[in-house]
Amino acid sequence: MAYDHYLAIHYPLRYSSLMSSVLSAQRALGSSLGGFLSVSLLAFLTSRLMFCGPHVINHFLCDIDFYLALSCSDMWPTELATFLVCVTGLLASVSVTLFSYVYITSSMLRNMSAHGQKKVFSTSSTHFSVVTIWYGSTMLLYVKPSAQNSLDLNKLMNTFHTAVTPLLSAFIYTLRNKDVKQALWWAFQSK
Template identity: 60%
Template structure:
C-alpha cells in the first residue's frame, strides 16, 4: 500500500481496570493537567511582568514552562479520553504526529536543561564575567538551538517509524503512541528504527546529561572552595531548584529511552511515562517557586500589589 501500512487506526489500551478506577484516574489526570497549565502560565507571566527577573536564567525558565505546557498537552487530554473510553482510537497519521511532538518536545527539554546548567556554571564559576559571557543574544541563540535541535533530532526517527508496516493487531498497550509499542506491533523488520532510536537517545539524552553533569561538577567544586557557610548556601540556592528538576527528568528519561526497545517492558514504560508527562511538568513550577528566593520575592510583591 502507498502508506506502507494495512492498519489505518490504532486502539489505545490505556490503564485497564474497572470503570471507577479509570474514571478516578481520569479526574486525577485532569486536575494535574489544569494545575500544570496554570502553574507554568503563572511563571511565564511573573517573569514577563517582573523586571528583576529579566535575566538569562529566567528567560530559560520561561522557555521551559512554555515547553511543559505543550509537552503535557500533547499527551494528557488524549489520555483522559482513553481512560473514559470515548476516545480510544487514533488514526495512523495522528499517532505518528503525536509521537513526533512528544519526542521532539522531550528532546528540547533535555537540551534546555543542559543549557540552564551551563548558565548556572557561568554564574557561579565566572561571576565577574557572567554578563559578558551569557549575553542576551547568546542566551537567545542557546534557547533557539534547543528547540531546533530537539525537533530536527526526532524528524528522521519519526520518518522511519512512519515507513513501517502494520498488519495487525492494532492495540497499543499505552495511553499515547510511543516507540516501543509501535515497534512491537510492526510486522516488518524494525532493526533500523531500533538502531536509529538508540543512537538518537544517546546523542540527545546522554550528551545533554553529560553537559549537565560536567557543569555541576565544576559548580560543586567552586562552592566547596567558598570559605563561609553562608556563602556556600547562597551559591547553592541559585542552582538547587534546577538540580532537583534535572535529577527527576534525566533519571526517568534515561530509564525510558537509553536502552534497546523491549516489548515486555511496556507496562513499566507506561508508568514511567505517566510520571514524565504528568507529574514532572506539574512539579517544575512548584520546585522553582518554593526553592527560589527571587521568585518567591517577586510573587510576594505581586500579591501585595494585587
C-alpha cells in the same frame, strides 16, 4: 539551564556580557534543531515500517515504542536508531549538566564565604534534585533494549515522566519559598 547556572555562579560580574541574548537564542535554536533532526530521523525510519496488525495504539500519548509494537516488519534498525538517539541526547545533556556542577562546586569551595557557599548549595541542590528526577525518569523511559518487552511499564513511566516529574519539580522549588516552609512548619507543629 545548566550552562546559565554555571555562568551565574562562576562569573557573576560578567554574567550579562557572557550570556547575551544572541548566545541564548543560539543555544535555544541549537537544541531545538537537534531535537527536530533526531525526531525526524526516527519518524522517517518508523514510516518505512510495515503495519499489518491491529490499528489501535495501546497508549494515550504518541510514543515510538507503541508504533513499533504494531509493526510486523523488522524493527531492528529503528530500535537501534531510537536507542542511539536517546543515548546520544542524554549523554550530551548530562555531560553539560555535570560539567556545570563540577565547576560550580569547585568555584564555590575556592572563592566563597561560608554564607555564600550555603546560598549556592541551597540553589544548586534544589536544581540538582529536579535534574536528577528528570534524567532518571528519562533514562528509564527511553534507554532500553526493546520496545516490545514492557508496554504497560512504558505507560506507567510515561505518566510519571509527563505528569509526576513536573509536579515534583514544582513542589521542590516551592519548598525553597520561606512562606511555604513556615506554613508547613505550622501545619506539622499543630499535629
